[in-house]
Amino acid sequence: MTAAAVAWLVVVALHRALSGRVWWWQVPELVPPLTFALVPALLLVAVVAARLIRRPQRPQRARRPVAAVAALASLALGAGVSGINLASLWHRAVPAPSGAITVFSWNTWYWDQRADAGREMPPPTGTPPQDAAGFYRYLRAQHADVLLLQEYVYFGPDSRPIRVDGLDRLRREFPGYHVAEAGELVTLSRFPIVLSRGIDLRPWAEGDRDAVVPAGSHWPGFYTVKTLRTDVRAGGETVSFYNAHINSPLDPSTRGLDPRRLDRTQHRARVANLRALAADIDANPHPAFLAGDFNASPAMGILRLLPDRMTDAAPALGSLYPVTWDERLPWWRIDWAFTTPGLTVHEYRLVRSNGQSDHSGQRLVISPSR
Template sequence: MTAAPRARRRIPLVLCAATAWLVFVVLHRVLSGRVWWWQVPELVPPLALAAVPVVLLAAALTAARRARRAAAAVALVSLTLGGGASGLNLASLWHRAVPAPPDAITVFSWNTWYWDQPVSRSMPPPTGTPPPDVAAFYRYLRAQDADVLLLQEYVHFGADSRPIRVNDLDRLRREFPGFHIATASELVTLSRFPIVLQRGLDLRPESMRETPVPPGSDWPGFYTVKTLRTDLRVGSRTVSFYNSHINSPVDPSAGGLDLLSLNRTQHEARKANLRALAADIQANPLPAVLAGDFNASPAMGILRLVSERMADAAPALRSLYPATWDDRWPWWRIDWAYTTPEIAVHEYRLVRSGDLSDHSGQQLVLSLSR
């Protein structure tokens, strides 16, 4: 058998594969974050949006000339349309941050994975992993030497997946003497700077088809407040810090990842929380920092709901592919940090947390630029 017939048989396979991927990318651009039933395709690993077109380009080189051009063109279009959602941090290759001034502040944001809960978690760590060490938990927090800590999942969970309030304020005051503390729902913010305003942002002013609060819940705020705004007096100016934990696309009561756990209620709650957050930021004239666990990979279009005032701090990261989850085997980034133009980002790094959490922490060094 000659090479020509084999090449002819490869022509439709390469071109069909490239075309099918382009159709997926176009649909993803149009539907992701807009319709609830696209949540399963949204779970595509973000890096695939760059890797698949590159593989198709390589495969196109084996085809005959005419098919090669067509397949390569289709693959390049899909790379152009989807590459920006791949999670690749290309800006890290050329970005050079300005050195931090003496009055720069350090901010640490972290999803604590149910705080210091020492009992079996609703999503337990792998067999053989020891339960959280409470003393190690606080040592880790203090070791960040941060001026502001934005902490999520200030909550414990029962065996029935019911959230349980945590009151660890006395311990926090002992561990962080002189710090000011604000709490709302499952969020806690600690600050060396005085707090001049604090409030939880409730999603309920945003229209929803269904309420995210389970019937009979004795803590509705856990489901309806997913951002804590804290205005701090930093020197002679006031800066807003938004500590966010946007709802997961997976219904926590479903007990696992299946088609039923990716439902309309979760999707609408995610949108409502991000819209409430964006509305507050748009109406806020103060410089602002937004950080937390958004439960959204770079491939998820719901991130387009983040306020236009905010810029991703990722260029300051020294990683071409930053990943914050899972902390033990990082897959992709779901923890984000944003700032308004008045704030300069001098350093931004991810801090591994070992067995303390399934999320890496985010540490930033910031200053008011104007």
């Protein structure tokens, strides 16, 4: 037991030192974050149980406190990456004022692709069929002023991304809304859009800036733009909405949660995207809201690249262990929402997709606080 407790402490210490900094540490990052709290808790229970079950021999008495101390140390060291949302216990919501903004962020899982078997790549086993009309009903049912939608893309059998021609349908489904698009991201706003641009990762890429785009690609923007900034004018205030879908740590050309698909190129693209995003937010004088699919759980140190002035909205969730993916086996939170000090979060809840996606949506009510 002592050896197990000390070994786990070493693993947690290495994780805190290496996660997000070196690409080859991505395998331990794939475990459910709760593991970093459960393992030391179980070790402590085992220590106490052993003491109660039988009177220890002298050598065992000497070793058992070492096991307890190691388990407690790993629990303290790993608490910050466990995904446990302790702040939800004491968070008190501020009532939303008149004119507050309702935001909905969601990874759509290849848009409405599964509604048309003629244009889809083979779905995962057990994936339910999709109803295109139901897809748009789900979006409208959120009653959002601003929608930040990811994976506005189809994929062919060879995993080649295909542009979606769906803006006309969106405008019909959301009359009066303004629409912005970049790469595989689309943002809808009931408020006027005063600025819209995709954030290119290439100025922040390490090594060959064009290496992220596969040879022969007919859609470079799918690979180079993973954040869409949209500034809207609401209630006399300009608010910047950042719609993000940061690269997966896994090679996207194949499927499944297979650690053998981890590689240096994906890690570099993730770092470049987060650095590009942080640089834009740091230079932005407007209050900013950032949400989307970061493909990063609380256990992944790469999130430290986010700007310091961005605050996680999770305390408003009211959940001790919020999860957004995969709805079929919900252990991970990889969809996030952040705000700068210029915004107040009044409500935050996760919305099940009911088979429309493998991600839950994020619905928030916010308002400018100055």
